Amino acid sequence: MAEDPELRQQVELAERLGVSFKRLTGWEPTTRYVYDEQGRLVSSTPEAEWDETEVEWMLALERWRRENLCSLCGYPVEVCQAPYGTFVYGTEPPARCMVTDALRSAQHERRGEKNSDALIWRPRVRPWGASVVE
Numbered sequence: 001m002a003e004d005p006e007l008r009q010q011v012e013l014a015e016r017l018g019v020s021f022k023r024l025t026g027w028e029p030t031t032r033y034v035y036d037e038q039g040r041l042v043s044s045t046p047e048a049e050w051d052e053t054e055v056e057w058m059l060a061l062e063r064w065r066r067e068n069l070c071s072l073c074g075y076p077v078e079v080c081q082a083p084y085g086t087f088v089y090g091t092e093p094p095a096r097c098m099v100t101d102a103l104r105s106a107q108h109e110r111r112g113e114k115n116s117d118a119l120i121w122r123p124r125v126r127p128w129g130a131s132v133v134e
Contacts, residue, residue, distance in 0.1 A: 001061060010025070011060075020050055020054040021054060022054060029046045030046075031045065032044065106121065
């Protein structure tokens with residue numbers, strides 16, 4: 001994984017899509033059919049998508065992440081854990097998540113109510129300019 005970033009990106013894409021690497025690259029399973037003496041179908045067995053090789057791809061990706069990415073920030077360890085002065089660090093101005101902002105505002109208004117921690121909050125996204133009247 002470390003030697004081939006393009007391969008790693010493809011394995012990560014397969015992971016995000018929830019498919020095996022071989023499925024991502026075009027593999028389709030074949031099915032083995034078994035018939036009795038009269039020609040009737042008695043069983044069918046599809047080829048396994050997640051064979052030992054496919055599991056190894058995912059384990060290799062996990063090992064690469066564990067060995068190369070910082071568990072705190074997610075950046076490569078050679079960047080975030082480099083000696084001082086090697087890189088210049090800073091932050092971008094924060095952006096506000098308006099969904100979280102709306103949820104927290106509503107929660108704040110209900111704070112102190114009996115069992116307010118038992119309330120389940122769901123955001124409702126309205127088109128821009130739509131009425132806020134409930």
